[in-house]
Amino acid sequence: MLLPDVSLWSINDQEINLSRLSGWNVIFCYPMTGRPGFAIPEGWVQIPGAAGCTPQVCSYRENYTEFNRNGIGIYGISTQTSETQKEAASRLGLPYPLLSDVNHYFSSTLKLPLLEVEGLKLLKRLTLITQSGMIKKCFYPVFPPDKNVIEVMAWLSENQA
Template structure:
């Protein structure tokens, strides 16, 4: 696992992440909403991906990283009022870009990466194309996946959105859950450090 250790010890932040997180971004507190996820088998639910196919995460073999996020802003669309002040809401773009910049490390180690939100596949495709993501985003627009796992939600502007969290799977079983996440752009390195010690 030397490749992991080299990557973690020599952290490089992409240019579009540096300086993009406000200094006064509120820090989310751990409310215990994800403690029940340890060693849970994922539900048998298929989600549409930005690759135009349905993916059932419970059927994936080997190691996979799933990061859940509330939403990503879109050019020409207003974000909910007070978005920046909500703990754990803002920061998707820095987070996803850090996974994009380090995707080769996951690929080298045979680990899949997926993002999940309740946004529509169309909205996710826009983000995928705009940010040049090398991995798919999955749409839980009907809340089947988040409801089955009882994932923590935040409600803003009439929307029910998944709070930011990341879990690591082994053959469809949650082996590690990171929640809450702060700062969002550092989560990828927490994940890589855990995998470097636990992936066998």
Template sequence: MPNHNELPKDFLRSIPNDLPVPLDDGACDHLEGLMLPSVNLPVTTGGTVNPSLLSGWIVIYCYPMTGRPGRAIPDGWVQIPGAAGCTPQACSFRDYYRELLALNATVFGISTQSPEDQLEAANRLHLPFGLLSDASFQFAQGLRLPMFEIDGMRLTKRVTLIAKEGKIRKCFYPIFPPDKNIEDVLAWLLKHV
């Protein structure tokens, strides 16, 4: 059984000062111009969503996994470039949700976590938008998103996509720090909407 570290209470909402910065390895260079894969994904607001069929601007931030109070994180999690910071990233999208709506953008978070884990995070963080579960890896594989493995889990690296009418117009990768990604998204949308 691998060693795990308990999450410090404030870890879920803050970005540690010593996080390693992820480097651009070119793993997302192919994404801009691609169509979103046509897959039905469970969403925390109920039912399923096929992002490729949604009209208008769509922001999809992909992340490895949200920490959960009382659940251990994998040993070495904070040392993996780009792994830590999912909860602060989600909270930043929550805090700027009205600005996204004002730009007629629909937002979703997506990870390979189970629908149950996604629902727990959405409820705990009071997210006004849906979290999608890609536990089947259909979305990640359809786009050839960069992934990594730890403790037997296969997780998506942090990537944010902006699409319109199902076509990816902008890709942010790597993302650092995670809680500032919303600023880049809003700046891009303000220029292009």
């Protein structure tokens, strides 16, 4: 399946159109990262698949060098605003961009699964592996979140030509 021709704002204040990226890329979608001083939604940890965004984001950070060495791009997507994502990226020292799908253009075009909590429409956790704008693999559901990077690396080592 082709990625949609949709541009999303990155934490670097640039629009990125994932469908126009060349080569191999990993796009992991997550509900939301927590933010110091802000309460998470009530019952968050009881919602299957909701908790664990920060450990997942950090697991990609810890393996970024390996992906980069193999020419594989990493992108994280949530429906949080770019400002919220900038704070998380700075606090967590992320070397890859987070993209905001705050208007649900990307998720609605691909009909990605959402969860609703306290009036927020959030992406359910899933990971896409793409090659030059074509989705080659989708991991869904993703559990546990911090181990997804291991599954992705294993799949790429077996399937990357």
